[in-house]
Amino acid sequence: MTEEGDQEEQAILTWARNYAKKHHWVLNPDEKKLGIVIRGLARNKQKYGEQYCPCRLRSGDKEKDAAIICPCIYHKEEVENDGSCHCRLYFRQDASNE
Structure with a gap:
C-alpha cells in the first residue's frame, strides 16, 4: 500500500475508534480482522470516493x-x-470477548 493509503487507513482507524467510543462500543479485538475491514474501507474510499462497507x-x-x-x-x-x-468492526463491549 502507498504512503497515502497508509495515511488513509490510519485516519479511518482513528475515526472508527472515536465513533466506537462515542457509542460505548469497542472495535474488533482481533487486530488481523480489524485491519482487513479498515483496509477495505480505505480501498473503497480511494476507489469510489466513499468508505463503503467492504462486507456489503x-x-x-x-x-x-x-x-x-x-x-x-x-x-x-x-x-x-x-x-x-x-x-x-463494531462490537458491544460485552460481546467483544465472545
Missing part, C-alpha cells in the same frame, strides 16, 4: 449505496441485536 455489495446507484457508507444504516441495530455489526 455496492449496486452502483449512489442513492441506494448511501445506505452502506460506514457507518451503514444497519450497524446500530446489528450491534444491539447481534453484538457486532455485519463487518465485525
